Amino acid sequence: MTAPPTTRLGPVAPARTGTSVLLPLGLDEVVLRGGFWGDRQRRNRTATLPHVTRQLEEAGNLANLRAVAAGDTTARHRNMVFADSDVYKWLEGVAWEQGREPAPELQRALRTTTDLLRAAQDDDGYLDTAFQLGEPGRRWTDLRSGHELYCLGHLTQAAIADVRATGADGLLEVACRFADRAVDLFGPGRREGLPGHPEVETALVELYRTTGEQRYLELATLFLDRRGRGLLGSGRFGSAYYQDDRPVREHRAMVGHAVRALYLATGMVDAYAETGDTSLLDAVVAQWDATLATKTYVTGGQGSRHLDEAFGEPYELPPDRAYAETCAGIASVMLTWRLLLATGEARYADDMERALYNVVAASTADDGRHFCYVNPLQRRGPGPARPDWYECACCPPNLLRLLASMQAYLVTRDAGGVQLHHYAAGTVDTHLADGRRVAFAVDTDYPASGRTTIRITGTDESPWSLALRIPAWADGATLRVAGATRPAVPDRRGYAVLTRTWRLGDMVTLDIDLPPRVLWPHPRIDAVRGTVALARGPVVYCLEQVDQPDADLADIAVAADLRPAPGRRGGLDTLEFDATVRVPATVGGAPYRSGHPESEERPVRLVAVPYHAWGNREAGAMRIWLPLRA
DSSP states (O other): OOOOOOOOOOSOOOOTTSSOSSEEOOTTTEEEOSHHHHHHHHHIIIIIHHHHHHHHHHHTHHHHHHHHHTTOTTOOOOSOTTHHHHHHHHHHHHHHHHHHSOOHHHHHHHHHHHHHHHHHSOTTSOOOHHHHTTOGGGTTSOTTTSOHHHHHHHHHHHHHHHHHHHOOOHHHHHHHHHHHHHHHHHSTTSOOOOOSSOOHHHHHHHHHHHHOOHHHHHHHHHHHHTTTSOTTOOTTTOGGGGTOSSOGGGOOSOOSBHHHHHHHHHHHHHHHHHHOOHHHHHHHHHHHHHHHHHSBOTTSOBOOBTTTTBOOSTTOOOSTTOOOOHHHHHHHHHHHHHHHHHHOOHHHHHHHHHHIIIIIHHTBOTTSSOBOSSOOSEEOSOOOSOOSOOSSOOHHHHHHHHHHTGGGGSEEEETTEEEEOSOOSEEEEEEOTTSOEEEEEEEEOTTSSSEEEEEEEEOOSSOEEEEEEOOTTOOSOEEEETTEEEEOOOOTTSEEEEEEOOOTTOEEEEEOOOOEEEEOOOTTOGGGTTEEEEEETTEEEEEEGGGOTTOOGGGEEBOTTOOOEEEEETTEEEEEEEEEEEEESSOOSOSOOSSOOOEEEEEEEEEEEEGGGTTSSSOOOEESSEEBOO
């Protein structure tokens, strides 16, 4: 067999000689065609991308770079200290879109911004406008909060996206010069510094994968190994906030700032994939298991505290005060994707799916130009669900880059076949390690329905395996192959595996039953004890006040044996069910008193909508957890 042809790699590209069980498919090997994610990817390109471009101009992020490039010594830095990183995330999204569907305006944005960055970069490779404008003497003096290494990480990921999507290496040269400066300062035998905001670790591993330069992998592992020695100092919130209270291999649950913790774990898995250091993977698996069990919302959101954007204590998950930052949801997707590649276990695809269909999908409004920074599970009254921008604008460009590369997070391959982890309409055309071509078309409107049909469009006369994830919540899934229907029984990793000699035109139909499910909270979560939530497939549902003209959401109660019925209203899949609303006989008085307040109950029919759709209509109250009737 001949070697498989070269393909354009996506955001994560473990070495074929590394430890990863699965390898992701390239940018040109998976194409989304409509459906849930295809439609959102198109909206991301036509609405979100130009909106983010305009906002970066208006907020001054690009003006900072122009001032440095022009040598303007009178200019003052505009925006947050990490404003450059928002430019880099936007630039990464532009690169993925240019690789997916080239356009002259995207090409101009890539090349003109690359030229701007090259002009702004110092002779020694340094590039950070927050310090180049007005504070050159403070460079590298505040690793805890200065975000220079964080910005380097996002610059590096943008450069990797450009070279992989378009083949242009100008931006990669800029990133390598800055990374080389970091190696000179913090590499082996140099200053024992580390980033206060992890992110550069995963970027450096990917830079090693791209260039083959060992020094980038070495610096990434050094940054990991230096944590837990108090090098960052305690800062305002303590060393645990920065994940610097103990060595990374000793943590058994995620603590501190949620986005930082998740990006750190992402870098640890990447480092494991290239070094084979199993202690890194073991630590992340333990951390993730504990965090999923005790510190994760039903939506997949993570981070319960507003003050420090951090994980709280175990079971500290208040719905109305949920922070659940969008960037944390994105970071959890990036982490679970890497855990999936490293282990091949479907449970990580399940975790990824929950965050994608709830946190990520809810974070952008239907118009593509308004965004959630936080993702609460309850809102008590009117208010804008999603502003069009933020002073701290980390989330919108982060969403942009993820959705622009969404096709790279759905399918993998190994030596024997292809694994379909997420069901999305489109096509797959790849080659196995021995050069055999495998291609198929996927037809589905998942998660609206559980039916996915796969038609083989490319194969030879030797057998290969098609593995289909069976979600852990699914019950009664079936497969129809060659006209025969049978139960879709998952293997020990969670996949129904079909190994056969395929023929062109062969059809496989997977049917996953999607009945409404009633979810009960863990009894230790005080904030939602005595409530239930609703889900259908991977989608969590909520009540919006706009759909309940006859009930105030503060007064509703449901029976423990409620039976939601699927429906459809206003283009949304709904769940409808009977409940009661308690109407107080009197209003006012002391908030606490003995006995039961006088009231009357009356029946009401309630309508729940997917959480990812909330906040796109009339502003009003919203809730996921529903109080049980006494």
